[in-house]
Amino acid sequence: MIVTQQLKPAVFVLFIALAENAVDGFHTAIKTQHHGAGYRHTLRLYDTNPESNDDDERPAAATPSIPNYPNRLTTPQPSTAASHPHRSGFLSLIGAPNMGKSTLLNALLSQQLCTVTPRPQTTRHAILGVLTSTSTNTPCQLCFWDTPGVIGDPAYRLQEGMMEAVKGAFVDSDVILVVTDLFGTAIPDDVLFQKLVKTDRKIVVVVNKVDLAERVGDKRPAGDKSELRYQRTVRIESAVQKWRRLLPRAVAVIPLTASNGGKDPGVVALRTLLLGGKDVPKAFRNLGRPVEGMFAEGKNSITNEEALAIIPEGPPLYGEDAVTDRSERFFASEIIRASLFVNLGKEIPYCCEVRIEQFREPKPYDKKQMIIIRADICVERMSQKGIVVGKGGEMIRAVGVEARKELEDFLQGKVHLSLNVKVDKNWRKDEDKLRAYGYLK
8 A cells, every 4th residue: 555645844853652553564655746846756665575464573674785776667667758858867975974965965855865963974875865857858867876974994894884885876876976065075085086086977076064154254252262163164165176176077066055955056056957957057147156166167157958968868767756765664764863863972873773673554443543663773782772771761762752753754644663772792893784784785
């Protein structure tokens, strides 16, 4: 059964509910239509085992490896009459940790697909996000890979697996979106950066967090001798010119603030450029006076024809309504893990893995229409378990409260969430466990 519901923005709000009725597994499609924007995006989540029975309590399926695309169309879809051929391609978001790659993908899709926290290395898996244009003139489908932040020297096997996901996305992409920030933070892997320099793929550089430019020269109260937080802040022009020198073949170097959402002028310009919109120069004019280095030498903009050449011609790779190939079980685990990052200290969340053991939808005749989710939070040592649980269960209760509200916003229904903390010794270094958890092929 497929249930279609309206998706709301994800916001953490604190409260928790209890339920005891058992319900069965499902898959759901959540649709959102944006009129007049020339594109639509629909979150279609696929059950990894649609033939599961009512006693479905299996762990979440392993993460699909690149380039095996789950739910990918096996035959080209019929296209409508268009003045240009249909285009489709894969684009990887690559950059150092905490550059805002997940925030940027959410902004491009204009919906909350990826979990976002202020902490680096929140993203552990390569997550697919699909944006399909319904324009009859320039039909296009963009398949984005949100990848983990690049780590120069992985400390344990989990991080090595995360870097394998980054390298796999790089190899499989038609376009590379290099995401950096106003500080010009470099990619901390020299080998990967040299591949970027030498690749024949199209590259677009995104200079994120340009709103921090306003912090330069921030006046503090008299007598305040505290260290200025943003000492490394530079001018937008300097960051753009730096990346033009580093990657002179880049199609464009675009300054933006992804945290402003899908209507940020820089996000609009990037989306229009990649989709091949009808007025790409106008989208860039809305950014204001061109910054030297935004475009290739001798250019002050990008034409519509040049934009159309970025994504190769080809049929849709996913259905028109698809926005991701991940199951709801996967996103439930990500939402719970994000709550751990929000509520716990610096190191503990990185030792945690969330496994969804039960995910059930209510039956129509149930008195309490509630989704039942039971999850295990795996830590590496008993001392970490005590921290996650907290005194008198205070910490795990706070994690559950926050995660539950986020899950209700995401699933658009009442949720009973049960969390159990257990020790899975050294799971981040155990290849068999990492394979079972979907981090290794």
